Amino acid sequence: GAVVSQHPSWVICKSGTSVKIECRSLDFQATTMFWYRQFPKQSLMLMATSNEGSKATYEQGVEKDKFLINHASLTLSTLTVTSAHPEDSSFYICSASPGIQGGTGELFFGEGSRLTVL
Amino acid sequence: AQSVAQPEDQVNVAEGNPLTVKCTYSVSGNPYLFWYVQYPNRGLQFLLKYITGDNLVKGSYGFEAEFNKSQTSFHLKKPSALVSDSALYFCAVRDKAGRRALTFGSGTRLQVQP
Numbered sequence: 001g002a003v004v005s006q007h008p009s010w011v012i013c014k015s016g017t018s019v020k021i022e023c024r025s026l027d028f029q030a031t032t033m034f035w036y037r038q039f040p041k042q043s044l045m046l047m048a049t050s051n052e053g054s055k056a057t058y059e060q061g062v063e064k065d066k067f068l069i070n071h072a073s074l075t076l077s078t079l080t081v082t083s084a085h086p087e088d089s090s091f092y093i094c095s096a097s098p099g100i101q102g103g104t105g106e107l108f109f110g111e112g113s114r115l116t117v118l
Numbered sequence: 119a120q121s122v123a124q125p126e127d128q129v130n131v132a133e134g135n136p137l138t139v140k141c142t143y144s145v146s147g148n149p150y151l152f153w154y155v156q157y158p159n160r161g162l163q164f165l166l167k168y169i170t171g172d173n174l175v176k177g178s179y180g181f182e183a184e185f186n187k188s189q190t191s192f193h194l195k196k197p198s199a200l201v202s203d204s205a206l207y208f209c210a211v212r213d214k215a216g217r218r219a220l221t222f223g224s225g226t227r228l229q230v231q232p
Binding site for chain 1: 152154159160161162163164167208218219220221222223224225
């Protein structure tokens, strides 16, 4: 299957600092990527849809000024958690799909990034 | 709005026994259904999907799932469980006419005992 790479896998930061997480599609181009957030022992919640060359589409309740998404190329999307606070600590996972395929294609996921804000 | 329900938080099964992880869905129109597995501190790995055609779908690692339109279910099955199958399993749905993001169920932890 297609490969999605996410970096870093683990990050610890101090409260008030910003953290950037990268998501790359290694062997395909992705005009759209998705960012999910997963709390311990809970499901994945869609945060936003990252669109190459345009603004991201955020889900209701997600602060776009806190979670900045940039999709500057067809293989890279970044999520920046600005002015991080302990409640932002979570597991962030990105995903992408090679091509539209009429919507039948499965999403491929990165390995996730665990953010801990002290 | 589309939704997915996984009624069991955890399923316990002995190694070598068949396993079933339940999933029901709600969408407008015909669904695209998916199963993923997640190991600790890892991303999700794709197991199988139902788009159209045969109701019984075969996937990776010996898993299969049966699509039942009348019961709006898409249960994951495996004839003989392995200890290494122990993980967190997620059912997901995409509305055929909707966007490409997936909506996930709450997850079911599968524990296979030796």
